[in-house]
Amino acid sequence: MPNRDTLFSAPINKLGDWTFDAQVAEVFPDMIQRSVPGYSNIISMIGMLTERFAQPNSTIYDLGCSLGAATLSMRRHIQVDHCHIIAVDNSSAMVERCRRHIDSFRAETPVQVIEADIRDIDIKNASMVVLNFTLQFLEPDDRQLLLNKICRGMLPGGVLVLSEKFNFADQQIGELLFDMHHDFKRANGYSELEISQKRSMLENVMRTDTVETHKARLHQAGFIHSELWFQCFNFGSLIAIKDGVVR
Numbered sequence: 641m642p643n644r645d646t647l648f649s650a651p652i653n654k655l656g657d658w659t660f661d662a663q664v665a666e667v668f669p670d671m672i673q674r675s676v677p678g679y680s681n682i683i684s685m686i687g688m689l690t691e692r693f694a695q696p697n698s699t700i701y702d703l704g705c706s707l708g709a710a711t712l713s714m715r716r717h718i719q720v721d722h723c724h725i726i727a728v729d730n731s732s733a734m735v736e737r738c739r740r741h742i743d744s745f746r747a748e749t750p751v752q753v754i755e756a757d758i759r760d761i762d763i764k765n766a767s768m769v770v771l772n773f774t775l776q777f778l779e780p781d782d783r784q785l786l787l788n789k790i791c792r793g794m795l796p797g798g799v800l801v802l803s804e805k806f807n808f809a810d811q812q813i814g815e816l817l818f819d820m821h822h823d824f825k826r827a828n829g830y831s832e833l834e835i836s837q838k839r840s841m842l843e844n845v846m847r848t849d850t851v852e853t854h855k856a857r858l859h860q861a862g863f864i865h866s867e868l869w870f871q872c873f874n875f876g877s878l879i880a881i882k883d884g885v886v887r
């Protein structure tokens with residue numbers, strides 16, 4: 641059983657900005673499962689997409705890998721030879737635990753876990769890139785540059801999976817889906833205090849975009865095709881393909 645997230649259950653005097661520190665890393669599997677509607681479905685489906693998109697002699701990237709859930713799902717589903725996975729996170733607490741977690745399972749495909757800022761790494765020879773709830777933590781001005789770099793480093797027929805929390809141009813829909821997400825958190829045992837303290841800590845750090853903004857960015861980066869393939873309330877996931885080869 642993962643450690644239960646009770647980090648924000650007592651009142652905190654001075655709420656700082658959100659960070660992915662050791663305390664968060666320690667409870668992360670429970671936190672993300674109870675906070676992100678559809679998270680485990682997305683992780684499983686990333687595995688299914690890997691079966692279809694992983695190419696022999698290519699690299700697969702998991703950007704903002706946290707404890708490596710998407711990496712492990714991809715690794716279980718690779719069916720071609722000579723693929724390797726590069727998992728990247730800039731939180732040392734996450735990287736340390738991710739390495740241990742991945743090493744505790746045996747598999748053929750090599751995984752390199754790198755502690756780095758995803759804005760600074762090279763992307764090359766990629767058949768699949770995953771940004772699973774990571775882009776939303778980058779400064780909005782840096783998001784396009786990262787997507788441009790990913791698209792440049794992608795092989796023909798490569799796929800990007802981009803999962804995010806969304807906001808909505810239609811205010812009524814936005815409020816409804818926001819409230820449904822809060823209902824989801826309450827149903828998963830979070831109190832009003834936990835929900836509101838976490839929300840204020842995330843406020844300056846996690847700025848969300850609309851699905852339309854994501855699609856426009858992906859197109860600008862050079863991904864000819866993109867579509868939302870999963871959505872639950874204000875959370876969802878897009879796929880983007882660079883060229884016309886749909887596998």
Ligand SMILES: C[S@@+](CC[C@H](N)C(=O)[O-])C[C@H]1O[C@@H](n2cnc3c(N)ncnc32)[C@H](O)[C@@H]1O
Pocket residue numbers: 660672703704705706707708709710728729730731734756757758759771772773774777778
């Ligand atoms: C919500 S978590 C991602 C969850 C993970 N992808 C999964 O599927 O379980 C966001 C992660 O992105 C990392 N992150 C945020 N900004 C980053 C950056 N600029 N470079 C590298 N990692 C970053 C955080 O440290 C955190 O571990």
Ligand SMILES: O=C(O)C(=O)C[C@]1(C(=O)O)C=C[C@@H](O)C=C1
Pocket residue numbers: 671672675676773805838839842
């Ligand atoms: O929006 C919220 O309330 C969240 O908890 C979202 C979110 C995310 O989307 O990454 C924020 C931080 C944690 O990593 C887990 C979930």
